[in-house]
Amino acid sequence: MAATTQERPMDLERPIKEIGTDLAARMPRPRLVSTARVEQRMTEMLMKDPALRAALFRFVDVRPACDTPADLIRHLHEFLEEAESKTAQRASTFTGRPLARRPIAAVAGAGVKRMAQQFIVGEDAKDALPEITKLWKHGVETTVDLLGEATVSETEADVYMRRCEETLRALAGAATKPGQVNLSVKVSALTPLLRPTAPERGIEGARPRLEHLLRVAKEVGAHLHVDMESFDTREAITELTLDLLSQPEFADGPSAGIVLQAYLVESPEHLDHLLDWAERTPRTHPFVIRLVKGAYWDHEVVQAAQNGWAPPVFTDRRECDRNFEQLTRRLIDATPTVRVAIASHNLRSISHAAAYADARGVGNADLEFQILRGLGDDTQAAIAATGRQVRAYCPVGDLVAGMAYLVRRLLENTANDSFLAAHASGTDTAELLEAP
Amino acid sequence: MNTFRNEPLLELRRSTVRNEALAALAALDAKLPLEVPMLIGEDVVQGQVFSSVDPSAPATVVANAHAATAAHVGDAITAAERGQKVWSQRPASERAAALSRAAGILRSRRYELAALAVREAGKPWAEADGDVAEAIDFLEYYAQGALALDGGRPLIQMPGERNAMRYVARGITGVIAPWNFPLAIAAGMVSAALATGNAVILKPAEQAPACAKAVVDALHAGGVPLEALSFLPGGDEPGKALVADPRIHTIVFTGSCAAGLNILQTANTFVPGQRHIKKVIAEMGGKNAIIVDSDADLDDVVPGLLKSAFAFAGQKCSAASRALIHKAVADELAERLAGAISTLRVGPAADFGTDVPPVIDIAAQQRIQGYVDSARPLAQGDTRDDGFYVAPTLFHGLPADHKVIQEEIFGPVLSLETVDNVEHACDLVDAGGFALTGGLFSRSPRTIEYVSDRTPVGNLYINREITGAMVGRQPFGGGRLSGTGPKAGGPDYLLQFVEARAVTENTVRHGLVV
Numbered sequence: 001m002a003a004t005t006q007e008r009p010m011d012l013e014r015p016i017k018e019i020g021t022d023l024a025a026r027m028p029r030p031r032l033v034s035t036a037r038v039e040q041r042m043t044e045m046l047m048k049d050p051a052l053r054a055a056l057f058r059f060v061d062v063r064p065a066c067d068t069p070a071d072l073i074r075h076l077h078e079f080l081e082e083a084e085s086k087t088a089q090r091a092s093t094f095t096g097r098p099l100a101r102r103p104i105a106a107v108a109g110a111g112v113k114r115m116a117q118q119f120i121v122g123e124d125a126k127d128a129l130p131e132i133t134k135l136w137k138h139g140v141e142t143t144v145d146l147l148g149e150a151t152v153s154e155t156e157a158d159v160y161m162r163r164c165e166e167t168l169r170a171l172a173g174a175a176t177k178p179g180q181v182n183l184s185v186k187v188s189a190l191t192p193l194l195r196p197t198a199p200e201r202g203i204e205g206a207r208p209r210l211e212h213l214l215r216v217a218k219e220v221g222a223h224l225h226v227d228m229e230s231f232d233t234r235e236a237i238t239e240l241t242l243d244l245l246s247q248p249e250f251a252d253g254p255s256a257g258i259v260l261q262a263y264l265v266e267s268p269e270h271l272d273h274l275l276d277w278a279e280r281t282p283r284t285h286p287f288v289i290r291l292v293k294g295a296y297w298d299h300e301v302v303q304a305a306q307n308g309w310a311p312p313v314f315t316d317r318r319e320c321d322r323n324f325e326q327l328t329r330r331l332i333d334a335t336p337t338v339r340v341a342i343a344s345h346n347l348r349s350i351s352h353a354a355a356y357a358d359a360r361g362v363g364n365a366d367l368e369f370q371i372l373r374g375l376g377d378d379t380q381a382a383i384a385a386t387g388r389q390v391r392a393y394c395p396v397g398d399l400v401a402g403m404a405y406l407v408r409r410l411l412e413n414t415a416n417d418s419f420l421a422a423h424a425s426g427t428d429t430a431e432l433l434e435a436p
Numbered sequence: 437m438n439t440f441r442n443e444p445l446l447e448l449r450r451s452t453v454r455n456e457a458l459a460a461l462a463a464l465d466a467k468l469p470l471e472v473p474m475l476i477g478e479d480v481v482q483g484q485v486f487s488s489v490d491p492s493a494p495a496t497v498v499a500n501a502h503a504a505t506a507a508h509v510g511d512a513i514t515a516a517e518r519g520q521k522v523w524s525q526r527p528a529s530e531r532a533a534a535l536s537r538a539a540g541i542l543r544s545r546r547y548e549l550a551a552l553a554v555r556e557a558g559k560p561w562a563e564a565d566g567d568v569a570e571a572i573d574f575l576e577y578y579a580q581g582a583l584a585l586d587g588g589r590p591l592i593q594m595p596g597e598r599n600a601m602r603y604v605a606r607g608i609t610g611v612i613a614p615w616n617f618p619l620a621i622a623a624g625m626v627s628a629a630l631a632t633g634n635a636v637i638l639k640p641a642e643q644a645p646a647c648a649k650a651v652v653d654a655l656h657a658g659g660v661p662l663e664a665l666s667f668l669p670g671g672d673e674p675g676k677a678l679v680a681d682p683r684i685h686t687i688v689f690t691g692s693c694a695a696g697l698n699i700l701q702t703a704n705t706f707v708p709g710q711r712h713i714k715k716v717i718a719e720m721g722g723k724n725a726i727i728v729d730s731d732a733d734l735d736d737v738v739p740g741l742l743k744s745a746f747a748f749a750g751q752k753c754s755a756a757s758r759a760l761i762h763k764a765v766a767d768e769l770a771e772r773l774a775g776a777i778s779t780l781r782v783g784p785a786a787d788f789g790t791d792v793p794p795v796i797d798i799a800a801q802q803r804i805q806g807y808v809d810s811a812r813p814l815a816q817g818d819t820r821d822d823g824f825y826v827a828p829t830l831f832h833g834l835p836a837d838h839k840v841i842q843e844e845i846f847g848p849v850l851s852l853e854t855v856d857n858v859e860h861a862c863d864l865v866d867a868g869g870f871a872l873t874g875g876l877f878s879r880s881p882r883t884i885e886y887v888s889d890r891t892p893v894g895n896l897y898i899n900r901e902i903t904g905a906m907v908g909r910q911p912f913g914g915g916r917l918s919g920t921g922p923k924a925g926g927p928d929y930l931l932q933f934v935e936a937r938a939v940t941e942n943t944v945r946h947g948l949v950v
Binding site for chain 2 (some may be wrong): 058061062065066067071074075078079081082125149150152153154155156192193195196197198199201231232235307308310
């Protein structure tokens with residue numbers, strides 16, 4: 001009887017509010033943090049002015065391709081000109097005097113590199129070590145993600161694999177306790193052969209490299225996490241990962257995991273598939289499933305619209321948030337066969353997972369929270385302060401790769417439905433914690 | 437009023453959809469070879485048999501077609517003279533409904549027709565499916581367009597005078613279709629003529645008669661009278677006879693530049709008994725270049741170039757054959773492309789893993805191989821010998837007058853040229869004879885504006901591949917030697933198939949305006 005009561009989400013609302021209010025109280029409002037003032041002002045400005053937002057993102061995007069300051073300034077001016085003409089055409093988007101944009105954009109331009117550095121912990125593993133070990137010392141776990149250009153050749157796939165191996169070894173050399181080394185890998189970087197209509201090609205192409213990395217991870221005692229990407233590659237990534245982890249040589253290591261994207265309409269079926277596999281495949285280290293909302297929403301919606309397909313993602317934010325909570329509960333119910341990572345900056349999603357885990361008696365051994373370094377630092381500190389385990393997702397890479405990452409994150413977090421944006425703009429905590 | 441939406445593509449990234457496609461292919465294979473007779477008015481006519489084969493497995497005969505002679509052309513035009521009267525007098529709404537019903541029939545045969553294009557034209561699945569979807573699009577788009585055109589255009593009115601302008605069918609239309617879009621282009625050219633009230637005689641490509649017949653069957657079943665649409669498979673003979681006949685009013689052609697120029701010459705030669713000037717609508721290929729500026733995102737450029745140059749083995753009028761690359765990024769891009777080209781899998785069109793299928797026939801294979809062998813490639817993909825395959829080939833830094841740079845190859849060959857800047861690249865494009873499609877990779881709004889202003893091409897694509905024009909979204913067609921200009925799948929195309937008639941009535945009687 002008790003179990004049935006716990007399964008009714010209604011009964012969670014009270015603990016969710018309590019946990020959420022407590023977390024919120026531990027988070028400083030970004031506007032109060034002096035170092036973040038420029039970013040804060042920029043975020044506010046960008047949210048109000050879509051044309052300026054587009055101009056600045058395009059500027060951030062092109063910055064690494066500009067060789068000289070003159071070239072940089074030329075691009076900046078062109079983007080701003082375009083933004084101004086767009087605003088003139090659509091008076092409804094006009095929220096400020098056009099001329100006021102230039103100094104703001106100039107500040108933003110100068111700050112772009114600094115902002116990228118806020119998200120990225122270093123150019124390579126060696127460069128990133130001081131920052132990562134600092135996080136470790138503060139009790140924050142990490143997972144490292146190697147940013148890079150798209151992989152279009154076998155040579156480039158080899159380069160990425162070697163960077164992954166070097167990173168694993170470098171981190172292992174600096175680790176102070178077992179299980180500390182954690183690397184997230186992208187299958188699309190491990191092969192140039194991913195084809196949406198022929199998943200077997202990508203699987204064959206990436207298999208030897210992912211297999212090698214699993215062996216290295218096992219050797220150095222690291223956790224290897226396979227990231228999920230666009231829907232086109234989902235089948236190949238899932239099947240390759242599960243197939244390799246089914247091999248006897250990996251039954252006793254390394255620790256490994258995959259990602260479940262809650263914005264996918266079919267994600268409940270994906271979870272069926274993952275749980276079914278996990279139950280059939282006993283492993284020394286429980287299979288880790290990282291639950292995320294998903295980072296390719298625009299891409300999926302645009303691609304589907306252009307081809308006349310039903311979008312594979314929820315187009316209603318609340319529906320997506322509800323699905324996130326349903327998947328959260330199913331994952332927590334599946335512990336300890338799987339270990340759960342809740343990767344979200346959404347206070348409601350985090351509080352819901354924590355409340356449900358508490359109700360189920362699931363603790364840090366089976367559940368962790370994940371945040372993006374540079375974006376979720378306050379959230380990370382608040383969660384850690386309540387004694388729950390947190391891991392920071394730490395991108396490593398050069399400026400070129402960093403810009404693409406920065407654009408993606410900025411777009412996400414200045415979108416109208418962004419939780420962080422709502423938080424930054426001072427939305428009431430109770431509202432943020434409402435059931436979706 | 438206009439409710440046109442592009443036909444959704446098959447979602448081939450889902451295994452269930454792929455399995456259905458493979459089942460359709462197996463069902464088609466069990467029926468091969470197909471029988472493709474001539475359809476002349478109400479008669480099904482036999483003739484000398486010729487075969488279309490599977491370019492991926494040339495021993496497989498896909499269709500046995502019956503070749504039309506000049507005499508058959510004469511018979512078909514005689515039938516079309518009856519058909520022209522009947523069809524042009526049908527209300528535009530009735531004609532549009534027939535086309536729309538034909539679209540529905542193609543829609544109900546999506547998988548089967550894609551399978552047929554896979555087999556007969558060697559189109560990989562995604563391309564074959566796109567061909568079926570585009571055929572449906574053309575039928576629906578022109579049906580709606582003809583309805584809109586039927587209302588005529590408003591004119592200035594004066595007291596005592598009533599002015600009206602209406603559009604009427606030009607007359608019997610000869611359509612000469614290519615093999616590379618064996619469903620879509622045949623359907624587009626035929627349906628534009630039919631929608632506007634013209635009787636049509638279709639001469640399909642010799643290599644893909646069965647695909648074209650599927651379109652004709654759908655139109656007949658949709659309600660186009662048999663004598664308003666005849667079908668004459670065959671080679672040069674029926675094509676030449678069709679163009680030369682004085683009873684033909686309009687000739688619609690898609691194919692090579694040489695053939696197009698011949699058609700123009702013949703059509704413009706007056707034949708005794710002829711009572712009108714023939715109109716030629718021709719789409720004649722290109723030598724398409726993509727400009728890559730120094731601020732381009734090479735992560736996007738590499739897949740964009742590969743898709744533009746090598747998808748369907750480069751056998752699209754719109755395919756890229758030149759890349760004009762800013763010197764600042766030329767070396768890096770060349771190196772990345774050289775690495776990328778070896779990831780392309782050359783194989784049968786029916787294999788979902790295929791990137792580069794065979795070319796259409798042995799003549800094309802030998803002709804393209806001549807270009808491939810004419811210089812030392814920078815990099816080259818694999819090839820195989822169990823079909824009409826040509827290795828995807830990348831050249832770099834050939835002299836400006838080299839034939840690889842100058843001539844249309846229509847195969848999986850891409851040459852890279854280093855340029856000083858975008859102006860230089862535009863000069864090179866401007867020096868060419870063709871002007872069909874072009875591309876630009878740049879993140880500078882001013883550069884995009886500059887190239888848009890300067891380019892002579894009919895279709896310019898920015899920061900994407902330069903193939904895959906969609907009906908109603910990218911009206912397609914070029915200038916210069918690439919064709920006579922009208923944009924297929926665009927709002928102006930149907931105007932080529934009609935004549936305008938202005939009627940002015942004096943409404944003053946006995947000094948009173950009545």
